[in-house]
Amino acid sequence: MTSYRIADAARLLGVSDDTVRRWIEHGQLPALDGSPVEIAGEALAARAVELASTPPDPADVLSSARNRFVGIVTRVQADGVMAQVDIQAGPHRVVSLMSAEAVRELGLEIGSLAVAVVKATTVIVETPKG
Numbered sequence: 001m002t003s004y005r006i007a008d009a010a011r012l013l014g015v016s017d018d019t020v021r022r023w024i025e026h027g028q029l030p031a032l033d034g035s036p037v038e039i040a041g042e043a044l045a046a047r048a049v050e051l052a053s054t055p056p057d058p059a060d061v062l063s064s065a066r067n068r069f070v071g072i073v074t075r076v077q078a079d080g081v082m083a084q085v086d087i088q089a090g091p092h093r094v095v096s097l098m099s100a101e102a103v104r105e106l107g108l109e110i111g112s113l114a115v116a117v118v119k120a121t122t123v124i125v126e127t128p129k130g
Contacts, residue, residue, distance in 0.1 A: 002041035003032055009039045013048055014091050023047070052090075067118040069094050072110055087116050094118070 004012065010020045011027075023029035024037065032038045049117050078100040085108055087094045094116040096124030108114060 003038040004041065004044055005038055005107065009044050013051060063117065066069055067120075069116040069118070071114060071116065073110055073112040073114050076103060076108055076110060078103055085114075087114050089116060 001096050006017050006020050006024075010017045013020070020029065020039075024031045024039075025083075029039060032040055054064045069087065069089035069092055069096065071087040071092075073085060075084070075086035081100055083098055083100045083103045085096045085098065085103060086097070096116060106114075110115045
């Protein structure tokens with residue numbers, strides 16, 4: 001069974017060590033018996049899913065794409081025909097390359113609400129050596 005120390009759990013969840021300690025104290029995140037305190041990988045994964053709530057998706061469409069990242073546009077760099085648009089969706093930065101025409105038609109500018117939809121046939125999964 002994989003387990004994580006408090007500092008590692010905090011880093012993976014994007015919170016402080018103190019937050020993880022408070023969750024343990026309040027029974028929101030079960031800790032394994034022992035010293036140093038560790039959290040079971042399954043418990044950490046469950047908490048990550050709980051925390052992953054996203055802002056409501058403003059799109060009123062049905063889609064087969066499951067990887068939808070609701071966020072805010074943080075950068076638009078248009079150069080002639082092409083443009084780069086950066087979207088910050090929670091802890092995720094999504095970068096899209098599209099036509100400058102599409103940027104204009106969508107009205108994308110810094111501060112705009114946007115949904116990045118990712119549909120890929122290849123997803124690479126890595127794990128640390130050990």
